[in-house]
Amino acid sequence: MQLPEQTSVIYGAGINDRRGLALEGKVLMYRGKLLLFALVPILACFTALSLLSGIAFASDKPAGTETLLAGPYIIDVNLYQDPPVADQASEITVVPHEANQRLSGSIIEMPGLGTDAVTLHSNLVSLNQTNTLIGSIRMPVRGAWQIIVQLNGPQGAGEASFPVRVAGPGAMPFWMAWLIALTPFVGITWWILHQRRYRQKLLIQTNEQI
Amino acid sequence: MVYSESQASTAATSYTITPARLDRSERLLRRSTAWFMLVLLLSGELGSIWDREWHFYVGRDQFWTPPHTLIYLSVAGAGILALTVVLVDTVRFYRGASGVDDNSTVRIFKLFHAPLGFIIAGFGALQALVSAPLDNYWHTLYGIDIELWAPFHMMGITGAAIGNIGMVYIFASEAAIERESAYPYRRILGLSVLEWGALLILAGLINFIFVGFLQFPVATFGLLLIPTYSLPVAVFGALVLIGASRLAYKPGAATLTVFLLAFHTVFEELFVPWAIRTAVIQEGMSYRVPGEIPNFNATDALLPLIFIISALIVDGVAFWRQRKGYQLGGYTRGIWLLGVIITIPQLIIAPCLLLSSIDLPTVFLEQPGVTILPQLRLETALIAVPIILACGGFGAITGANFGDIWRWNKR
Numbered sequence: 001m002q003l004p005e006q007t008s009v010i011y012g013a014g015i016n017d018r019r020g021l022a023l024e025g026k027v028l029m030y031r032g033k034l035l036l037f038a039l040v041p042i043l044a045c046f047t048a049l050s051l052l053s054g055i056a057f058a059s060d061k062p063a064g065t066e067t068l069l070a071g072p073y074i075i076d077v078n079l080y081q082d083p084p085v086a087d088q089a090s091e092i093t094v095v096p097h098e099a100n101q102r103l104s105g106s107i108i109e110m111p112g113l114g115t116d117a118v119t120l121h122s123n124l125v126s127l128n129q130t131n132t133l134i135g136s137i138r139m140p141v142r143g144a145w146q147i148i149v150q151l152n153g154p155q156g157a158g159e160a161s162f163p164v165r166v167a168g169p170g171a172m173p174f175w176m177a178w179l180i181a182l183t184p185f186v187g188i189t190w191w192i193l194h195q196r197r198y199r200q201k202l203l204i205q206t207n208e209q210i
Numbered sequence: 211m212v213y214s215e216s217q218a219s220t221a222a223t224s225y226t227i228t229p230a231r232l233d234r235s236e237r238l239l240r241r242s243t244a245w246f247m248l249v250l251l252l253s254g255e256l257g258s259i260w261d262r263e264w265h266f267y268v269g270r271d272q273f274w275t276p277p278h279t280l281i282y283l284s285v286a287g288a289g290i291l292a293l294t295v296v297l298v299d300t301v302r303f304y305r306g307a308s309g310v311d312d313n314s315t316v317r318i319f320k321l322f323h324a325p326l327g328f329i330i331a332g333f334g335a336l337q338a339l340v341s342a343p344l345d346n347y348w349h350t351l352y353g354i355d356i357e358l359w360a361p362f363h364m365m366g367i368t369g370a371a372i373g374n375i376g377m378v379y380i381f382a383s384e385a386a387i388e389r390e391s392a393y394p395y396r397r398i399l400g401l402s403v404l405e406w407g408a409l410l411i412l413a414g415l416i417n418f419i420f421v422g423f424l425q426f427p428v429a430t431f432g433l434l435l436i437p438t439y440s441l442p443v444a445v446f447g448a449l450v451l452i453g454a455s456r457l458a459y460k461p462g463a464a465t466l467t468v469f470l471l472a473f474h475t476v477f478e479e480l481f482v483p484w485a486i487r488t489a490v491i492q493e494g495m496s497y498r499v500p501g502e503i504p505n506f507n508a509t510d511a512l513l514p515l516i517f518i519i520s521a522l523i524v525d526g527v528a529f530w531r532q533r534k535g536y537q538l539g540g541y542t543r544g545i546w547l548l549g550v551i552i553t554i555p556q557l558i559i560a561p562c563l564l565l566s567s568i569d570l571p572t573v574f575l576e577q578p579g580v581t582i583l584p585q586l587r588l589e590t591a592l593i594a595v596p597i598i599l600a601c602g603g604f605g606a607i608t609g610a611n612f613g614d615i616w617r618w619n620k621r
Contacts, residue, residue: 086351118354140272140273140349140350141353169350178361180344180362181362181364196611
């Protein structure tokens with residue numbers, strides 16, 4: 001068999017060479033669009049997820065400091081994000097006033113009145129072998145919270161707490177939230193109506209076959 | 211029919227003729243992807259039940275809880291698989307591959323050509339994925355116990371339901387192609403393996419409805435407290451049972467679907483409490499209510515009993531029609547009445563079963579010591595029961611329409 005002069009990638013799939021070349025061009029033309037259609041929703045999801053779960057890293061200077069008496073220890077609790085933002089981890093350091101004191105401890109994040117959440121725990125660890133303790137707090141819901149610092153050291157155990165108000169993202173109006181959530185229902189309604197017509201078509205075809 | 215010749219032996223001069231399936235690669239592509247997607251669907255469903263129990267026993271401490279991770283990995287996996295088939299079949303359509311033409315695909319956006327089921331499942335997965343960060347945002351604003359009737363919960367749950375229905379389309383269309391082809395295929399209890407897959411997904415659809423609507427059975431609209439779990443149960447109960455009967459075209463399919471649902475619920479009840487206890491120990495977490503530890507819940511495992519009498523009625527009607535020589539599908543006249551009839555046993559069985567796990571009187575009456583007058587109960591029932599029965603009728607009409615499409619559609 002003699003091959004035609006003009007060959008195409010899709011020649012041999014039951015398509016003649018001229019049509020094959022035309023289709024090949026069409027496929028190449030659409031390839032970019034195909035990739036675009038595929039990538040846009042994926043990228044949108046990743047962007048949204050990454051925006052909503054960011055981590056606030058400690059900068060050089062704390063954004064807020066609380067001086068507390070935790071049992072026998074006087075401590076400075078430094079917040080590196082003040083107010084903390086909901087669902088974002090932010091660092092917290094505990095610095096004893098007495099420089100030679102080595103402490104260990106943990107943090108309890110307890111939801112305050114009107115905040116619908118559960119109590120969370122996180123550990124404090126020593127920062128670079130110094131007497132400063134570092135930890136991370138992440139409160140998933142905006143509103144009132146109580147930060148409880150529990151410490152252990154040579155003088156025994158101590159506990160202190162202070163309130164924080166966790167900031168939330170800008171609130172979307174209810175109507176807008178429902179508008180976004182119900183937008184797919186337009187497509188669903190169209191699809192159900194379309195399927196009713198499609199069923200009629202299939203019914204006619206089936207009856208013809210019988 | 212097209213035949214290919216293969217030489218039996220190089221030494222012999224005789225030839226054997228075996229039928230060659232031209233669309234073999236297309237069948238392989240669609241069916242293998244469908245089974246992978248089914249596994250992902252089941253794991254996503256398991257994740258949903260796990261998440262419901264996680265909320266109840268542990269609370270929602272962050273977005274990436276173990277159940278959330280399972281749900282969204284499953285949804286993303288199913289979505290990527292659906293997208294892959296859409297893209298591959300589009301290319302194969304333009305290449306003129308065997309088994310990929312206008313009779314086996316639908317066109318969408320004037321560009322893509324793919325099986326209808328994969329398109330629907332892909333849209334469902336996309337909707338569920340898009341709703342995830344929005345739902346997290348809503349939780350951040352309003353707390354961990356926001357109701358099911360929150361906008362982005364609804365968006366996610368409808369996305370998942372669409373995904374489920376898309377999966378039924380995939381299995382049902384392949385089963386229809388298999389029935390019409392001249393090739394032999396394996397049957398178990400009179401149903402092809404693909405039809406079993408479709409019924410398993412339909413059972414999963416009801417199971418999925420159990421997840422949310424039992425977790426938040428009452429919708430709060432200001433001062434109004436409206437119990438809502440019965441509405442989706444009635445709609446989807448009728449849709450699934452009648453849809454299953456028409457898809458399989460055999461008496462017994464509806465009851466079989468309920469047994470498959472029982473398989474889902476029993477397995478989940480065995481897995482989920484154990485998974486929560488293990489995760490709590492391993493991650494050093496504490497229970498939301500100290501001392502309240504999850505264990506096998508017989509009520510949740512027996513929830514499929516709500517539908518057993520309804521399924522027997524649907525199968526009884528199918529059996530009667532078969533005996534009389536009538537068709538089992540293709541009609542919709544009077545189907546709403548069947549939907550209403552099969553909802554009545556659900557209305558009786560469901561409250562009896564759920565009273566042990568949901569304290570309905572307390573739910574209705576948040577203030578202690580308030581008594582409901584018998585007249586008020588009667589008025590409430592007179593309003594609620596017709597609405598629930600109407601939901602059953604609507605579900606039956608929808609199920610009959612979908613069931614016929616699932617039976618006949620080969621796209």
